[in-house]
Amino acid sequence: MQAINECIDFVKKDYLNFLNKEKIFIKSEKEKVIILKNIYIPTSFWIENKYMKKGKTLFLGISGGQGSGKTTVANILKIILEKFFKRDVQIISIDNFYKTLKDRNAMSKNIHPLFTTRGVPGTHQLNLIKIFFQKIKKKKFNKFKLPKFDKALDDRYQKRNWIIIKKKPEIVIIEGWCVGAKPQSNNLIKRPINILEKKYDKNLIWRKYVNEKLKREYKKFFSTIDNLIFIKIPSFKMVFKWRLLQEKKLRKKAYFKKKTMSYQEIKKFIMFYERITLQMVKDLSKSASAVMFLTKSHKIKKVQFR
DSSP states (O other): OHHHHHHHHHHHHHHHHHHHHHTOOOSOHHHHHHHIIIIIHHHHHHHHHHHHHHOSOEEEEEEESTTSSHHHHHHHHHHHHHHTSOOOEEEEEGGGGBOOHHHHHHHHHHTOGGGGSOOSTTSBOHHHHHHHHHHHHOSSOOOEEEOOEETTTTEEOOGGGSEEEOSOOSEEEEEOTTTTOOOOOHHHHHSOOSHHHHHHOTTSHHHHHHHHHHHTHHHHHHHTOSEEEEEEOSOTHHHHHHHHHHHHHHHHHOSOGGGSOOHHHHHHHTHHHHHHHHHHHHHHHHHSSEEEEEOTTSOEEEEEEO
16 A cells, blocks of 8 residues: 555656646546546556566557547556656557558458558558567667557658657557457358448458458467456447547647548448457457456546456
8 A cells, every 4th residue: 555655646746747738537636646546556566567577578458449548548557657667668559550541542442442441450560560579579679660650641651750769668558449359250240230331341351351360460469468458448339429539639639630530430430440349348358467447437447457
């Protein structure tokens, strides 16, 4: 208990500044500190313990439905791990490894029209992720660049704008909506679960291709992750509500406002994610190393460690 209170004193100011800057919560300061004490600090102690046991770079995954708060959780954990535990932490988003718009347009012509839209397994440049892991694991570390994706433009930034990794991190947090996702059985694949699949994927080409990617390349990628934190959404309906909020934030930041999505576009967009998101709730609720339970008000009510 003493260690937890010491940690609160160390990180409280930075934590509150981060929340205020990001305009994440409309809650009292008291409630924010309670969440820090009951959720984020115990999770950070758990991560530190995992790192100490491994004795070298720890790869930690954070996944959950769109708008569930993965980036927020990752950044808060980074604050605590760096400030209190003095760890060198690097956050990478699987979103930054999306294929270029040109590549996805080629996929839409050669495989299926739905691949123009980013998001599902198959739309990431996995060889770049593989290179990232290889460079981090090398005994002799050399600085390198990490890809960066512009969601407002729906395309990858030029190399000159990529993120530079100057130092070998002790903890790597890999956050992304499909991190740790498992493939489905053929019987489940056959049944469309929304209008998008029913109308635009009648021959199952898109669904089967995505599922095969999960069975092979993505399975390999996810196996390199030491521990996974899964943020469990209360229902898929909330994904739409939270994704709307995300888009509003993006609209404020974006220079090219016409590129952000409308209400109807978001409604269609989340259908691309629905199948895998629902399967992840079933699978990762049981198999993830830690599960954070979200309420409808977007509050983490508890965290369960395994």
